[in-house]
Amino acid sequence: MNPAIGYAAVAGVSAVTALIGFYGLRVSRTTSDFYVASRTVAPWWNASAIGGEYLSAASFLGIAGLIMVSGIDGLWFPLGYTAGYLMLLLFVAAPLRRSGAYTLPDFAQSRLQSRRVRNVTSALVVVVGWFYIVPQLHGAALTIRITTGLPSWVGAVAVVAVVCLTVMTGGMRSITFVQAFQYWLKLTAIAVPVIFVLLVLTAGARPVSDGGAAFSTTLNTVAPAGLYRNLSLMTALLFGTLGLPHVLVRFYTNPDGGAARRTTLIVLGLLSVFYLFPTIYAVLGRIYLPELATNGQADATVLLLPGRLIGGAAGNVLSALVIAGAFAAFLSTTSGLVVSLAGVVSQDLFGGTVRGFRIAAVLSALIPLAVALGTGSLALAGSVSLVFAFTASTLCPLLVLGIWWRGLTDIGAIAGMLTGGILCAAAILAGSRLASSAPASSPLAASTLASTQNPAGFWYQVLAQPAAWTVPVAFVVMIAVSLATKNRRPGGITRIMTRLHAPERPLGQATVPAVE
Amino acid sequence: MNDDGETPARVRVVAPRNLAQRSPGPIPVAREVAEQTDVGEVFITSLIRSQLRLAVVVAAGFLLLVAGCGLLLALAPQLHSITVLTVPLPWLVLGAGIYPVTGLCAWLFVRSAARNEARYRDLIGEK
Numbered sequence: 001m002n003p004a005i006g007y008a009a010v011a012g013v014s015a016v017t018a019l020i021g022f023y024g025l026r027v028s029r030t031t032s033d034f035y036v037a038s039r040t041v042a043p044w045w046n047a048s049a050i051g052g053e054y055l056s057a058a059s060f061l062g063i064a065g066l067i068m069v070s071g072i073d074g075l076w077f078p079l080g081y082t083a084g085y086l087m088l089l090l091f092v093a094a095p096l097r098r099s100g101a102y103t104l105p106d107f108a109q110s111r112l113q114s115r116r117v118r119n120v121t122s123a124l125v126v127v128v129g130w131f132y133i134v135p136q137l138h139g140a141a142l143t144i145r146i147t148t149g150l151p152s153w154v155g156a157v158a159v160v161a162v163v164c165l166t167v168m169t170g171g172m173r174s175i176t177f178v179q180a181f182q183y184w185l186k187l188t189a190i191a192v193p194v195i196f197v198l199l200v201l202t203a204g205a206r207p208v209s210d211g212g213a214a215f216s217t218t219l220n221t222v223a224p225a226g227l228y229r230n231l232s233l234m235t236a237l238l239f240g241t242l243g244l245p246h247v248l249v250r251f252y253t254n255p256d257g258g259a260a261r262r263t264t265l266i267v268l269g270l271l272s273v274f275y276l277f278p279t280i281y282a283v284l285g286r287i288y289l290p291e292l293a294t295n296g297q298a299d300a301t302v303l304l305l306p307g308r309l310i311g312g313a314a315g316n317v318l319s320a321l322v323i324a325g326a327f328a329a330f331l332s333t334t335s336g337l338v339v340s341l342a343g344v345v346s347q348d349l350f351g352g353t354v355r356g357f358r359i360a361a362v363l364s365a366l367i368p369l370a371v372a373l374g375t376g377s378l379a380l381a382g383s384v385s386l387v388f389a390f391t392a393s394t395l396c397p398l399l400v401l402g403i404w405w406r407g408l409t410d411i412g413a414i415a416g417m418l419t420g421g422i423l424c425a426a427a428i429l430a431g432s433r434l435a436s437s438a439p440a441s442s443p444l445a446a447s448t449l450a451s452t453q454n455p456a457g458f459w460y461q462v463l464a465q466p467a468a469w470t471v472p473v474a475f476v477v478m479i480a481v482s483l484a485t486k487n488r489r490p491g492g493i494t495r496i497m498t499r500l501h502a503p504e505r506p507l508g509q510a511t512v513p514a515v516e
Numbered sequence: 517m518n519d520d521g522e523t524p525a526r527v528r529v530v531a532p533r534n535l536a537q538r539s540p541g542p543i544p545v546a547r548e549v550a551e552q553t554d555v556g557e558v559f560i561t562s563l564i565r566s567q568l569r570l571a572v573v574v575a576a577g578f579l580l581l582v583a584g585c586g587l588l589l590a591l592a593p594q595l596h597s598i599t600v601l602t603v604p605l606p607w608l609v610l611g612a613g614i615y616p617v618t619g620l621c622a623w624l625f626v627r628s629a630a631r632n633e634a635r636y637r638d639l640i641g642e643k
Binding site (some may be wrong): 072075079082083086089090091094131215227230234238258259261262264265268269272275276279286324362404494495500501502 | 538551554556557560564565567568571574575577578582583586587589590596603604606607610611612614615616617618621622623626629633634636637
């Protein structure tokens, strides 16, 4: 691939993002107070912004890569990523908005009236954020290497540099407009090239699914996933979305609880549309780029497919578009995470000053950079799903029980979160130790581990995808310890629950003037 | 937006330090009563219970559907031989067909949850 296309696309998307951030910021300053303005953000804008922040490297590149290597088993990932928002809608969206909390630690403290719960939650949020940024940087490294031929570390460093710069100068604050733009950019960048490819293929009477051969399991390069893996994966993805720090921040900008629900409903629609396209890329890739699945570069399918199937200038333009979309994915998710992490870290460690926020932002970006440079890239969608397993085992029980059960106590919450977190992290570490101890060169060993038919493979699956048992354990511990420490229930619980669940006053009585 | 073109003074926006901010404006009497009396507690408890029941029913329905899909795929491999335009049925269901169902569940929930809240408003005497 011509390196100039890669440079142009990356530079272009960075410049456009910075420009919109700059002008978006000026517009938002001339309206009125930031909080008032943010309370009047319409659900459509808000939903686009959530979609823009959520669709990460795993969605843009990773899902197509997984379907390339594992066929139909890979389809569970986009379903889980989308349906996670259904769970968010059912159990969290409106009450979280009504709590008025800007971050998860805020919510924990105001619900349980305990500084200690706040600290534990803050620590978990930071860990989750760091490990969510790492796959983004891996994705950037891959994209830069494939498209420009530069060494991998350049991509990761470039993303961190752009994000630090924009976050620190304030050009990329949580302005709804920037992130909303990112969703539509990503949708365009993934949809337009593949639609062109499909048109060209049908016009040239070339095969699209090769008479169904694209769906055959013989093209899979990994062993089929067992029932346990799919169950555990769905548990992680469905309940992990509830606790993602950069997503939760956005719910605060809804006008009220009802709008938070409508926003989530629209997010579901936006994600459903987006996730149709990686599957199409993967199906085409299984026919036209099968070598990517065997040489471990399946995550590059989306980047390479348009250029491979459409030659000439049109192919270059479409390639530039997908590269721009991928880069937008790394930038928006990383900056969303860095902003939300910096908010948490600066409040808890640096007293909430602007200077503290900047130091925290740099810290939040540099530590994952070090981890990303020190570790090899796993399959993108796979490593993100481990982060979901971790949030599902820690922050999800805190949110669900905190919102729906008045019996939750601070000690119970801490015990549940620590148990879930430690079990989940230990299982993932043990699983990867087990995988690396098996001779990696022989495909037989890999398929033994992936199959649940024999005991070694079963235990590997139980450790590598722990959500199916760590989530219930975390819930049980949280409930049991709360029951044992009944005397620590916060006072004024009825008032807190009323605030979480009672609908806001009808719109006519609102004292906030509507903008626009 | 202001039309006169003059730029207002820069306002520094910071997150609330610790505790969450309440929504601005005075709290109406009906809400005060609802929060602080025994009757109000009964009302809010019943609202929470009906919202939770609704959420659990929708979640259980959706999870059963997904689990059913997973089981069917695992137990009935012959489903793969049913194809529409060369695409096997399981691919169609998991790759596209299940998304509208997710949206439908979400839409039903949003409607019913709003209805529960309207009922609560009637109970505490808000318009």
